[in-house]
Amino acid sequence: MSTIYDVAKEAGVSPKTVSRVLNADAPVKEKTRVAVEAAMARLAYVPSNAARTMRSRKSGLVGLITGAISTSPGSGEFAGLPAIHIIQAAQRVLSEQGMTVLISDVGERHGQMARLVQTLLEHRVEGLMYVVEFHERIKLPENLDSQSVVLVNCFDDAGTPAVLPDDEGGEYNLVRGLVERGHSRIAFLTPPEQQVARALRLKGYQRALSEAGLAYDPAMVMTAALTGLAHEFDLLWDVLDRVLGNPDPPTVICCGNDKMAMRVYGLLSDRGLKIPEDISVVGYDDYRIISEQLHPPLTSASLPYEAMGARAAHMLLSMIRKEIQPKETRVDLVSGPVTWRKSVRTYDQTVVNIQSTRRNYK
Amino acid sequence: MSTIYDVAKEAGVSPKTVSRVLNADAPVKEKTRVAVEAAMARLAYVPSNAARTMRSRKSGLVGLITGAISTSPGSGEFAGLPAIHIIQAAQRVLSEQGMTVLISDVGERHGQMARLVQTLLEHRVEGLMYVVEFHERIKLPENLDSQSVVLVNCFDDAGTPAVLPDDEGGEYNLVRGLVERGHSRIAFLTPPEQQVARALRLKGYQRALSEAGLAYDPAMVMTAALTGLAHEFDLLWDVLDRVLGNPDPPTVICCGNDKMAMRVYGLLSDRGLKIPEDISVVGYDDYRIISEQLHPPLTSASLPYEAMGARAAHMLLSMIRKEIQPKETRVDLVSGPVTWRKSVRTYDQTVVNIQSTRRNYK
DNA sequence: CGGAGGCATGACATCGGTGTCATTTCTATG
DNA sequence: CATAGAAATGACACCGATGTCATGCCTCCG
Incomplete structure (x- = not known):
């Protein structure tokens, strides 16, 4: 797999210039840019997120923990239907903002929770969402104390920011x-x-x-x-x-x-x-x-899952971008219409x- | 966030020894190991997957592409129910084998597919699963030609390995x-x-x-x-x-x-x-x-989604570990029981x- | 007691990008 | 035409792990 150095050589520029073309974070002459892009195409260059993350300390990852996907298949319960919509909406919003979502499923094994969070931390997620199936009170594991976290469809006693259905x-x-x-x-x-x-x-x-x-x-x-x-x-x-x-x-x-x-x-x-x-x-x-x-x-009253997921994603993005103070506890109630x-x-x-x-x- | 160097200094050993404790890939004296582990605990050390990936060329990531999570919420179709079970089972198997699953949702926007694959490639996934909602024929985008791919609940004309319901x-x-x-x-x-x-x-x-x-x-x-x-x-x-x-x-x-x-x-x-x-x-x-x-x-005949997901995960792991030749096309039919x-x-x-x-x- | 050979550890380079700062090349202006 | 100042580019170190190879330390045995 080719690297930024290969591309630089191929295009006759320095690696740093290739980096600039990639990130568009500094002016690059039109002609240079075209040459670099051509070189990237020729070499089928794909940037390495790992290297990027390492130097820039930004992983572009957001962790999402849920029990939804594996909600007790044997229980006869609705298998993750609701939370799925939350996740879908959140993922759409986050990916539009250039974030990749690392979805982790605790399933029934709540004992795995800490290990799961550990994995997310190893991937240096920039924020975390915790999504549950039913509106309920929960308690977060301690190892994500200092992270940016948004709870969806649930809340805790520590006053973590949350998005809830009305x-x-x-x-x-x-x-x-x-x-x-x-x-x-x-x-x-x-x-x-x-x-x-x-x-x-x-x-x-x-x-x-x-x-x-x-x-x-x-x-x-x-x-x-x-x-x-x-x-x-x-x-x-x-x-x-x-x-x-x-x-x-x-x-x-x-x-x-x-x-x-x-x-x-x-x-x-x-x-x-x-x-x-x-x-x-x-x-x-x-x-x-x-x-x-x-x-x-x-006839039924909607649980506004899409809206909740989107709202939570925006909230998390604000937190990541430090537009909201982490301590500034927010609980958003989201309403949905009745479909007659x-x-x-x-x-x-x-x-x-x-x-x-x-x-x-x- | 502390690094392996901090831990090394804290424990009075070299970084490489800390690495050995982390990976248990070389003998380390009991006493040294304990000291290192204590140091890691004191510093709340969390290894960086990015750095690890970069040097070892193994991301520990598996990409999973699906339309399941966002299957047309407006269509009145079953919103991702089946594929969810496939995903859940696959994720369980993969995480037991130390792999983290990067789930990406194409939703209705099949035009996004290439960009999505691009993101997965940037994360240097070691393999890919493509999961769809209904048993169908599909065509994979070209940018994942040389990857290890397993299709689930679908198949293509190129003979990509697949797992299908019977x-x-x-x-x-x-x-x-x-x-x-x-x-x-x-x-x-x-x-x-x-x-x-x-x-x-x-x-x-x-x-x-x-x-x-x-x-x-x-x-x-x-x-x-x-x-x-x-x-x-x-x-x-x-x-x-x-x-x-x-x-x-x-x-x-x-x-x-x-x-x-x-x-x-x-x-x-x-x-x-x-x-x-x-x-x-x-x-x-x-x-x-x-x-x-x-x-x-x-009374209904089961679509064996859990089994299919698990089977596909195992198949993909074999491919990643080179136990199966990539060219060796396999199509697995999985049967499910009738529940009376x-x-x-x-x-x-x-x-x-x-x-x-x-x-x-x- | 000396040396072979295994066990345990360390030195150092390297993975592929980006941050910082220096340097070169324009462009505009007096 | 000289030159300030901006625009464009490059040199180089560094992020945090691990691979490779070297080396120190034991242990065992002749």
């Missing part, structure tokens, strides 16, 4: 939209209790109800999913039974997430209930693989309500 | 299993025509029928998906209409893939047909996100057939 606002928008469509009896099947999203979404649900002047009925709110429960279907069956058996049953079921909504579709179909004629269903997350393929397509699809029925008789409601919030 | 065998196993369960009237809704998998799976379907002594009825085989068709649902509706309206209707519908099966669930439910009581349904791919969450859970779930009904009256059939193939 779960509360998303559920609020979803429920408000339901109210605008004439629903006033709204069931809410919460996400698993351990999840951070649960409390936030519940809060958004309550806020939307209260702003619409609707009473909060605890009988309409149930936990229908437990992490790690083997017979989730049974629980969901029972919960649906109770909700639908209510003397004043809901016109719509808000599912804590799309996966739950998918199961609800099946169970409602078993009971002979049609969506949305007999009852409406909405999800959360807007995993298009589910929401668009279900029949009828599912056919799983929700609009009740005309309450259109009046919609108008008035809308006026309030517009 | 679509024919998978469909064969699936249909054979159906026959064993008493089905003899088996509809097959093919994957989109452009897909390589279509012809292979159809072939497997036909082989299973013919080995079971069942006639091949063209009326039972229909194309129910077209790539890029906006109103796929309409097509599927019509196809189902025809298949179910057949004077001798099938007892089971083999869907070209799980996504199609998911849609078929919805359409069958619309018609008031129960799965599997009224009709059985099977898919292909075994995307657990679909197959396990559907109600009832879907509740979407298939077993007909007892033909158990006799099962026995005899099984005897034939065991």
Whole structure:
């Protein structure tokens, strides 16, 4: 493989001039530049990042740690769907800025974490992103204390800069939209209790109800999913039974997430209930693989993963370029829209309500 | 950041001895080793991969190019689910062998491909994997002609080593299993025509029928998906209409893939047909996100993505270590099992057939 | 006790770029 | 036309490891 010296000789200039042509960091005469570029082409020259990194102390690398790619294939969980979008967006932004992303997967082996970080440090990454699957609290290993780090979809107690989804606002928008469509009896099947999203979404649900002047009925709110429960279907069956058996049953079921909504579709179909004629269903997350393929397509609040990834990438770049102080803790909440699809029925008789409601919030 | 010289001074030895401790590539006295390790710990020394790469000409990097991570978020396609598993498995194997994976995403921008490869070459990757979403034929850019490359889930005309799913065998196993369960009237809704998998799976379907002594009825085989068709649902509706309206209707519908099966669930439910009581349904791919969450859970043939990723990683390692000649073209077919779930009904009256059939193939 | 031979360590050059500073070549201006 | 000052280029050291080869230190055995 040819070097900058070979190119210099071939073009009849000094190595330093070749370097200047490569980096365009100092004026080079047009004629010289052309000669050097021709020489590079002839020799199929490819610069060595290693050598460059060594002298300039800039690797052009950003490390990205995630569990996404290998999220427990055996667990039946969504295999890395969400985080993938975060990663994709982050990578696009970073590569546009000339950074290469070194993606490392911790998978289930969180014990490997330190070793993984070690590898990234050996590659002299200029910054680090930590991306997780579900909105949660985490703790970073100590060996990256002095690095530029941005957390995505998670946060820690040390106040590391983070980018998070606005779960509360998303559920609020979803429920408000339901109210605008004439629903006033709204069931809410919460996400698993351990999840951070649960409390936030519940809060958004309550806020939307209260702003619409609707009473909060605890009988309409149930936990229908437990992490790690083997017979989730049974629980969901029972919960649906109770909700639908209510003397004043809901016109719509808000599912804590799309996966739950998918199961609800099946169970409602078993009971002979049609969506949305007999009852409406909405999800959360807007995993298009589910929401668009279900029949009828599912209304769902988007988790703005692309936006989060892009935001995090920009944040990290600012930190690398010292535009932001490392100590200046920032937590960005990112909102996503609700995508209204056919799983929700609009009740005309309450259109009046919609108008008035809308006026309030517009 | 401290260097090997700092460590050497701290430990009172020469830099070369520190290097030997790091790499364990030459005998070092126990006492010396301990002293050096202590010095490294005190200084929080992290070796520089750049320097190491430069001198030893080994980067320890493997490039992985994929479209998976950013597969068209707007297309409603499965966003990178399959390839993710391939990548995960490959990464696990490679990192166990001390390699770091540089994942690059071409996304939709195939024009970026050359630039992307360029970046990988600058990092002096020792080998390359090219992973795609769907089993297909591809063409590699020319600038990686002389590299060690393994294709995964795809192949080219140049005879580059490749690892592919055994679509024919998978469909064969699936249909054979159906026959064993008493089905003899088996509809097959093919994957989109452009897909390589279509012809292979159809072939497997036909082989299973013919080995079971069942006639091949063209009326039972229909194309129910077209790539890029906006109103796929309409097509599927019509196809189902025809298949179910057949004077001798099938007892089971083999869907070209799980996504199609998911849609078929919805359409069958619309018609008031129960799965599997009224009709059985099977898919292909075994995307657990679909197959396990559907109600009832879907029987499906696995695409052995983990195995393919691992196989490809091992193949690439052999090439890097020169255990395999680069010219020695290898194409590995990897088979996956069928996961039998509740979407298939077993007909007892033909158990006799099962026995005899099984005897034939065991 | 002396020397062969293995074990442990060190000296020094080198990998391929870039930073620093010196030097040469223009260009504009009096 | 001389010359200041900018533009363009070059000389040389250096980033932080490892490869090569030399050498010092033991140990074992005759």
